[in-house]
Amino acid sequence: MAVALELDGVAKTFTLHLHGGTKLPVLRDVSFVVARGESLVLTGPSGCGKSSVLKMIFGTYRCDAGRILVREADDVFDVAAADPREILRLRARNLGYVSQFLRVIPRLATIDVVAEPLVATGTDRDVARARAAGLLERLNVPERLWSLSPVSFSGGEQQRVNIARALLPERPILLLDEPTAALDETSRSIVADLIKEAKRRGAAVVSVVHDQEVRALIADKIIDVMRFCAVRS
């Protein structure tokens, strides 16, 4: 089993300086591995830190302890210890991330929003757009929307654009935070299919999914994040 991602003793505490320095411990001792082609689903009540785990793997959240190891061929990189440029490199090559909120660039056309990560790593723009078109079509985003900015789209349409953007570059590790939350049943199963395809080509997938059906479709293993909860209730 080729391990793609390993978390080892990761911890996260927020310090709220605006509230007199109150410390808010969220996670402690988070440890798990995800193999290539394997899909891990994180579960647990809201606020227990599931999204935080994804954000720490992506490098958005800093972690207070532990290591986050990303394996790429023979090299291993620790996201927790990486400097900003290394993290950017890791993101460009290894980490795809679908977040709950689409950071929308106001005037970029949908097709370009989706194609951008590919273009940024050197793919010819027209090739990238063609592939983006294919993926958008699969996700049932109608062609008439491709030249418009996603700003005015519905939540479900935005979510599908977001997914397309993250999945198009076929990165080895995918982090999906509620990828199907705003979607109808048809779209949910299409997304599940896409995740399965990603797994088949060797991607390691870590997701936060509430929907039982989708979970059933994609999860190879499930971890309850409450296990790592730092707050004793």
Added chain:
Amino acid sequence: MTPLSYNFAYLDEQTKRMIRRAILKAIAIPGYQVPFASREMPMPYGWGTGGVQITASLLGPDDVLKVIDQGSDDTTNAVSIRKFFAKTAGICTTTLTARATIIQTRHRIPEHPLGEHQILVFQVPIPEPLRFLEARERETRRMHALGDYGVMHVKLYEDIARHGHITTTYDYPVKVAGRYIMAPSPTPKFDNPKMNNCPALQLFGAGREKRIYAIPPYTQVVSLDFEDHPFHPDRHDGVCAWCGADDSFLDEMLTDDRGGRLFVCSDTDHCEQRCNAGHRGLQAPASASSGGGNGR
């Protein structure tokens, strides 16, 4: 009342030395504007005080002086300056270009080719060619020092963009010895080629702005242009009505108030010499209008 007596050519010797030093420096750095301590002269700014100071510092008792204004020896300006030097230096004056050793000029270069024994002194109003685009003296000095002349071509570009051609017709900027960009004074662009590789020394004096600059003999002087809009020394397409010259710079003269006009050589000495040699234009020289030499 005792008559006033002046030092030779009005200026005191120390001042002349100071000006000569500035002239030497200017000759050493062709096209570079050398600041000098311009003196109060008995004529207001704008009437050629810069040129007068240069002439005053150079004159010797054996010099022969010619003074022209827009090519003519007999305008008020030219006459006054000639008389000024006749009075303060007692030197010979002339209207014949060929005879003069020093020629002080406002806004024209004589048609007759100049020789190595002659000095041409220009009266300059604004010595700084970049002034219209950059008002700050500090900046223009920097631009000259660093050869930062992009803005000059911006002006030419603007002309072409707005009018289809470069519209500067006088005081046309030139590059001297491949280094400094210089304002040749408001001489018509027609005269620019005469400055190139000229055997005579050319000196430029701006009294109000307190600058002297120079083009040493046989120096390269190139008018600025674009490859696809090359410089052309335009002249009015016509013939002098008096002497018939078709290659001299022409002045337009109104003869009546019904639109009657004549085109005649701007350089009066040139015209006179041609007439004396037998050349004739379509009309004989009119006795009432300006023409003929005087002031000898």
Added chain:
Amino acid sequence: MDVEAPLLIADRLTKTYGQRRGCHDVSFSLYEGELLAVVGESGSGKTTLLQCLSTQLVPTSGRVLYRMRDGRTCDLAALSEAERRFLFRTDWGYVHQDPALGLRLSVSAGANVGERLMAIGARHYGQIRHTAAHWLERVEIDKQRIDDRPEFYSGGMRQRLQIARNLVTGPRLIFMDEPTSGLDASVQARLLDLIRRLVYGLRLAAIVVTHDLAVARLLSQRMMVMKDGEVIECGLSDQVLDDPQRPYTQLLVSSILTP
């Protein structure tokens, strides 16, 4: 991406005005193709820093190192003024907050864009004009307005013209001082898009000074937060904005008004 040498290195850069601190002990490296946002409120020292980096101010101590086109890294203080000016005209761009400072308002847009070319020796009117028209298009100014003077342009158009003027010589590094402040929201959005597209499309390195966190989030991959001349926090933009560590950063982030 292979390991490459940084394009610009600030090494303990400090500028003091007597007792007052402009900026203090600022160090960072900037690589080709990177956009770094320097964020702070007024008086934070961000503009002082920008001016020290772009050699418009002489630092009190510290160095700025720049990797020239021929590969060697130079201390900018060691360059002659002529070399610095040349660098400024060819390798760098500087976009002023007020476009009037970075433009010649009394000459046409085409002349504004073409000036740098003419300054480095371009002498063919037709080609200069053609290049200028091309760049006007790239900053989304109608080519037909090439002969109009920026006196008659709106603020957003002037700013875009300023950008074109800076990009025409293919610089590798652009400094921007609050490029969108003072503009209407929709104009800002459009300009930010353009900046983003151009900077990433041309693989430029850029340092953008702004007080607006949204601008930083949109444009930059990395950011630095400054206060009273000090760098309070730095890191990836999403790190600093989503997981601010220092008290001041948390204050700044929490102060964003969201409509």
